Amino acid sequence: MSSERVPVELSKGVNSFEKIILREIRGSSAEVYLHGGHVTSWKNENGEELLFVSSKALFKPQKAIRGGIPICFPQFSNHGPLEQHGFARNRIWSIDTDPPAFPTNSSSKAHIDLILRPSEEDIKIWPHSYEFRLRVALGPGGDLMLISRIRNTNTDGKPFTFTFAYHTYFSVSDISEVRVEGLETLDYLDNLQNKERFTEQGDAITFETEVDKIYLSTPTKIAILDHEKKRTFVIRKDGLPDAVVWNPWDKKAKAIVDFGDDEYKHMLCVEAAAIEKPITLKPGEEWRGRQELSAVASSYCSGQLDPQRVLQGS
Ligand SMILES: O=P(O)(O)OC[C@H]1O[C@@H](O)[C@H](O)[C@@H](O)[C@@H]1O
Numbered sequence: 239m240s241s242e243r244v245p246v247e248l249s250k251g252v253n254s255f256e257k258i259i260l261r262e263i264r265g266s267s268a269e270v271y272l273h274g275g276h277v278t279s280w281k282n283e284n285g286e287e288l289l290f291v292s293s294k295a296l297f298k299p300q301k302a303i304r305g306g307i308p309i310c311f312p313q314f315s316n317h318g319p320l321e322q323h324g325f326a327r328n329r330i331w332s333i334d335t336d337p338p339a340f341p342t343n344s345s346s347k348a349h350i351d352l353i354l355r356p357s358e359e360d361i362k363i364w365p366h367s368y369e370f371r372l373r374v375a376l377g378p379g380g381d382l383m384l385i386s387r388i389r390n391t392n393t394d395g396k397p398f399t400f401t402f403a404y405h406t407y408f409s410v411s412d413i414s415e416v417r418v419e420g421l422e423t424l425d426y427l428d429n430l431q432n433k434e435r436f437t438e439q440g441d442a443i444t445f446e447t448e449v450d451k452i453y454l455s456t457p458t459k460i461a462i463l464d465h466e467k468k469r470t471f472v473i474r475k476d477g478l479p480d481a482v483v484w485n486p487w488d489k490k491a492k493a494i495v496d497f498g499d500d501e502y503k504h505m506l507c508v509e510a511a512a513i514e515k516p517i518t519l520k521p522g523e524e525w526r527g528r529q530e531l532s533a534v535a536s537s538y539c540s541g542q543l544d545p546q547r548v549l550q551g552s
Pocket residue numbers: 302315322323405429450451482484509
């Protein structure tokens with residue numbers, strides 16, 4: 239089964255957890271675990287890993303994998319009565335062999351469709367019936383696309399409400415050499431200050447301490463510039479108005495069991511999300527949330543790059 243040319247391959251990952259490997263013809267690849275519907279790897283054409291996964295990540299039932307792209311559903315963080323970040327990230331998803339068609343053409347060769355439905359146990363925790371379809375696709379240039387389609391399948395006529403995030407951990411060379419552009423001057427809720435609302439200053443965001451902020455109603459494009467790696471990540475998102483920026487820094491890193499003490503230096507979470515205005519679906523209604531990630535070489539040195547060009551370029 240392990241031919242370089244197979245665009246989609248089912249394989250065993252850590253602890254024999256099942257994973258799907260996507261390969262694009264020019265050499266980029268991605269890996270998706272059925273555990274959590276969780277993308278754990280995204281590599282460019284040169285085989286360089288673009289996502290951060292902790293060396294201490296636990297691949298255990300009922301436990302989210304530390305790194306990659308956990309899916310937060312039906313609750314972001316502790317914004318509600320459910321477990322932190324909801325349960326979708328630690329449930330076992332299935333391969334969706336016959337997903338409903340997409341109106342737009344998103345069918346690159348290297349893609350996989352997964353589905354999550356609630357178990358009887360899940361319904362005791364969150365008393366709703368739904369179908370959560372996730373498509374993970376690698377574009378021809380190595381872009382990574384995730385599309386979520388969540389449908390209310392309640393038969394009791396009841397709507398449900400949820401919050402959501404793609405909790406993406408980007409791999410960065412050194413957090414103190416990184417800046418985020420596209421969130422300047424926006425309002426945010428600061429998770430480190432009782433979710434109080436503040437307004438960001440005019441400058442690009444840089445990192446010198448713990449950060450845990452929910453930026454509200456952001457542009458659809460956000461850029462992460464890694465000065466040392468000379469790489470820029472561009473996040474494009476649809477249906478996901480908010481963006482969380484998280485780095486635990488040194489003290490909190492030590493308190494997270496499945497995270498190395500110094501690993502905060504090499505990761506940054508920028509999470510396309512719908513948090514401030516929760517999504518409500520009536521029975522039969524469907525919501526979509528899309529995130530597309532690309533990594534481009536940047537010849538950035540201080541003051542040289544025009545942020546507008548990064549954000550406005552296609
Ligand atoms: O440790 P967890 O549950 O994966 O969460 C990690 C972080 O995830 C971020 O999205 C939250 O804003 C943080 O508050 C949280 O600490």
